[in-house]
Amino acid sequence: MSTNGVNGHGPERKLVPGINVPMVAFFKDNEDVDVEATAKHTVRLAKAGMTALTCQGSNGEAVHLTAEERKQIISAARKALDDAGFTSLPLIAGCSAQSTRETISLCKDAKAAGADYALTLPPNYYKTSYARSDLLQFYKDLATDSPIPICIYNYPGAVAGIDLDSDAIIELAKHPNIVGCKLTCGNTGKLNRIAHSVKAATPKASNSGWMCMGGSADFTLQTLIAGGSGIITGLGNIAPKACVKVYDLYAEGKVEEAQKMQAIVARGDWGVIAGGISGTKSAMISHFGYGGYSRRPLPRPTKEEDARWKEALAEIVELENSLPDKF
Template sequence: MNGHRESRQLKPGINVPMVTIFKENEDVDVEAVAKHAVRLVKAGLTSITCQGSNGEAVHLTKEERILVTSTVRKAIDEAGFSDVPIVVGCAAQSVRETVEFCRDAHKAGGDYALVLPPSYYKAAYKPENFVEYFQDVADDSPIPILIYNYPGAVAGVDLDSDTIIKLAKHPNIRGCKLTCGNTGKLNRIAHAVKAATPSDRGSGWMCMGGSADFTIQTLIAGGSGIITGLGNVVPKACVKVFNLYAEGKIDEAQKVQAIVARGDWGVIAGGITGTKAALESYYGYGGYARRPLPKPSKDDVARYEAMLKEVVDFENSL
């Protein structure tokens, strides 16, 4: 390994993969990105993600990725949150380009790299190739790696618990995000690696769920928290579920979890388009995703508003 630095420490809690906001001409809206990042960290996040799936990483150029990360780092530092780590989506199809993205993230102020498995040549890969990919990236990345297991985004590639537990032994692989929704897998990994939890720092390894609708399930299973797209719209509500559980207020946590889960279905159904539409409807910013993602119709917007109204009302009560 070469050039690794000690990153800001990840702590159990809620992380939001923030949307990237564009102007009408599809240029990155730097001012809006900064404003959104500050709103999120003020809600009590323990870390924040740039260039996740919600951030339209696949729609950004190399230069734009650097711009977004550096903008977020500067904005949250100036707002008094210089201790909050930034996780940066760095996945590419080759080891070489993924490492390059990791180096860019490092230079732009990122602390951790969120990395998907390669999938374009899926038919040519054997199970050991995925292990080698993550190990090779981790060897050369200047920042620690979080494994991103999201079968829906990578042609169905679904890393099993044995693979992730094996990869956790690498000193520069510090966690995972499981958007597969498999709490059994999460439980096996969390206990094998002695993951950090709200009550016990354990090994410090972060075993994160990938959706706000199973926050409590993740924590009960021994996980570290959630990286949730819903948090773009209602970050305080997502943090509330985590905090209530951490305080031992399980009955209250369950009630809030139900509200959050109903709201999460709105952004799961609407994807990035629905998330941005809800931001625009309720907070006056968000805009549209980059083409070829569609713009929502008036009926779509009304549907997303209705699906998220309950959780937004709860957010605004906090």
């Protein structure tokens, strides 16, 4: 297993253990992409101590974006990072499509726009026609032809229940251009099996450099204790410093302190999970004054819902506001 690409030249910005945020997408009132808000949010997350950032994850409304808008957002994020001095921070782009051909095309677009890695779901529209071997071949073909390394995105809820097991991901990890996974399935047993098989990078050891990431902040400690590399979490859009602090406390051996903070983070994460993208952006507006609304047909929250999501995230925001930026 290697972080080098299939052509022998891996990206200059290496993935390292830590916390990664799948950034929400920002739109103006007319639903055009809001580049200014994208840049502002990107820098806020970088200052909080992210070890990588993701555009066009599930929180980034990838399915609502055109190919050109995907490139526009990636370019805006990369420029914002570079202008703010975060030139070494890696950028991951969601590059999921239903055909191998289009997925490869999205990976090429992502690289051209400034992304270093691609996060990719398995195809699912013709689920009943796919054997396990077809899904494995999809990733192998994609990784062979993609100009940037691939991270496997295992999120059964987004792909008609397709759930790659540990044996499948361990097999795919042998490909030199597949460098990690995000397990939004929440299966820590699976994570443990994968992490130890691939000698995943951890807070205390780089090992193979392979990233075995959990997909939700409510099991950050469980992920790290199981040998994982960190978390890619939507809660980080609201409380990036708090998410990073749990990781840092564990890495410093302050497990009891990490457990106490994890409890607050887990409660906050439930608010994000329950509210979805619309609830997350509503809470961002209530607590931080920016965020905007999602693209239709995602609903705009009612006043009652705005109040609910504000209250649901109040505790984690209080913790967030008490913490200093890491950079």
